[in-house]
Amino acid sequence: MDFSFLRGYNIYFLTGAVNTVILAIFTVFFGVIIGTFIALLKISRNRVLRFISTAYIEFIRGTPLMVQLFIIYYGIPLPVPDVTILGMNMSRFIPGVMALSINSGAYVAEIIRAGIQAIDKGQMEAARSLGLTHSMAMRYIILPQAIRNILPALGNEFVVVIKESSIVSIVGIADLMFNTNVVRGALYKPMEPLLVAALIYFILTFTLSKLLGKAERRMRSDD
């Protein structure tokens, strides 16, 4: 094993890791927006809306992320500018984020739905018995409690996205995985760069879960 290449190539791993984190942040951000919307459809009283959200969730969870990525990247022509920001080409980055957020949105929707439905139904009944409307009860009673269930699970989703996002390297987004492959190709070293990538992924996800665990404990002790 020889890791001396790191002296010359560390910048590849560094920018790759930064890009992976940026990709994950955008994905979780849009994933939460999509997921909230889908979750609201899922708990609505309208059967058609419920069907649409169920179909979305089941389809996304039942098909591989790589297929979804290819459908969006190759199948849907998007009017995106051919500019490069932070070493990432937007004509690749934007479809990549789209595919990842559409995918993550289905999982986030389930997290949010579960978080809301985990609230004891007596809470809604007590709120309604006082004369609050359904939407007031949601806003003041149900959602503030549901958010405590949802936030830790969303943090986990962020960890998952950091790992899963490595798939976008195959459409040429300069994330950590892509840059690792660049180094492997340039040096004809198949193994060592992968170990470096694995270590960086692990440091990212492990630190993040530790931070989340801490935040969660602090939130619980506020009760």
Added chain:
Amino acid sequence: MIEVKGLHKYFGKLHVLKGIDAFIQKGEVVVVIGPSGSGKSTFLRCLNLLEQPTEGEIIFEGINITSKENNINVYRQKMGMVFQQFNLFPHLTVMENITLAPTKLKKLSKEEAEEKALGLLKRIGLEDKATSYPSQLSGGQKQRIAIVRALAMSPDVMLFDEPTSALDPEMVGEVLDVMKELAADGMTMVVVTHEMGFAREVGSRVLFMDDGKIVEEAKPVELFTNPKHPRTKEFLAKVL
């Protein structure tokens, strides 16, 4: 004050309430007793439409609240409800639990609501708990706070759904005392309970329910000492 006409309730195929007619006068304390599964809680929950009646009408203060034209939220403000499981809002302090509905529904300003809440808390001796969270209270304290929360809306009638059933035995007394005081103040109350002592002492009328119907109703003295229906006799023989 509340008139119930031909009330039926189905849960799917299960026929839970089989034609109930009842009338609750202003100032009355009506106690509903009966075996588990007799439909007493469902009956009570139909009064403020927490359960939607399948058939029949609920007339509250002269208004048919089962009619879709009437906004139930307005009438629920005048019908306080206390639950077996307390259902305090765990993310809010005691004070916020009590003042939430009056302020959000714009019945009172924040200051007025807090002043009123403090007054009510003093009456039940829990004014020092105003800034506590529900998880820091005992079961009996939670239920007394839940009663105060309902009272903060100045309701015309209070509905109690087995308010002492989830409590440790030594805490039942403190909750019943608050309810007795409330009755003495002339509050109209409908109470579903297994506390026969309370029914006898405080009730102005007792309804005995079995199998989705009101089998017998009478003044407590009469019903407890001289029950007429064989089902009532059987039930009382078991619980007394």
